Amino acid sequence: MSRIDDTREFMPVRIGVLTVSDTRGPEDDRSGDTLVERLEAAGHTLAARAILPDDRALISAKLREWVSDSGVDVAISTGGTGLTGRDVSVEAHRDVYEKEIDAFGTVFTLVSLQKIGTSAVQSRATAGVAGGTYLFALPGSPSACRDAWDEILGPQLDYRHRPCNFVEILPRLDEHRRRK
Structure with missing residues (x-):
């Protein structure tokens, strides 16, 4: 079972929050605010914040900029993950990924x-992961952002967090770029 190992020192990460919305x-x-409140309460740093319309090219460009x-270290978007014609965050994220974290959607x-x-x-x-940066696309509701943070991203x-966590492998995400 997962647990917090109090013998390890907390390591803050730098997180960008992107809200995708036409309105x-x-x-x-509120969704962006929810993520910012939670990440700061956990001891992490808000590295960047933006709001963009539901536009695939603009979203993927912002993600590439942050990568x-x-x-x-981490980019979290909220909004644009639904089924309607304007929901293009998933496609924009996948335009940027080098590797997808398949189990995230399942969990x-x-x-x-x-x-x-x-x-x-x-x-x-x-x-997914790109250029040594984690990328997460969440639904646009504050409750979905709370659930994702509290149950998955926060830990x-x-x-x-044991037995393993995203932070401990962060320095190795782009090791393939450093090899000769």
């Missing part, structure tokens, strides 16, 4: 199933 602005970005920024669905029942099938939450972005 939200800084004054009413190339050594001050961003998110299991968490959602406990909270919202069979409506969980409508989410296309996804995650996995805590270096003390």
Whole structure:
């Protein structure tokens, strides 16, 4: 079973939060605010924040910008993971991924199933890695952001989490680029 190993020191990571919405602005970005509150309460650093419309090219460009920024370890987007024609966050993320974290969507669905029942099938939450940066695409509701953070991201972005976590392998995500 997973646990926090208090003999290990907490290591904060630098996180960018991207809200994808045609209607939200800084004054009413509840999902982005939820993520920022949780990541800061956990001891992490908000490295960047942006709001973009549901536009695949703009989303993937912002993700690539953050991937190339050594001050961003993790990029979390919220919104645009549904089934409608304007929902393109998943496609934008996949345009950037070098490797997909396949189990993330599965685990998110299991968490959602406990909270919202069979409506969980409508989410296309996804995650991947590019350029040594973790990328996560979450649904646009504050409750989905809370569930993803509390049940998956919070523990996995805590270096003390055992038996393993995303932070401990962060330095090795781009090791293939350093080999000769």
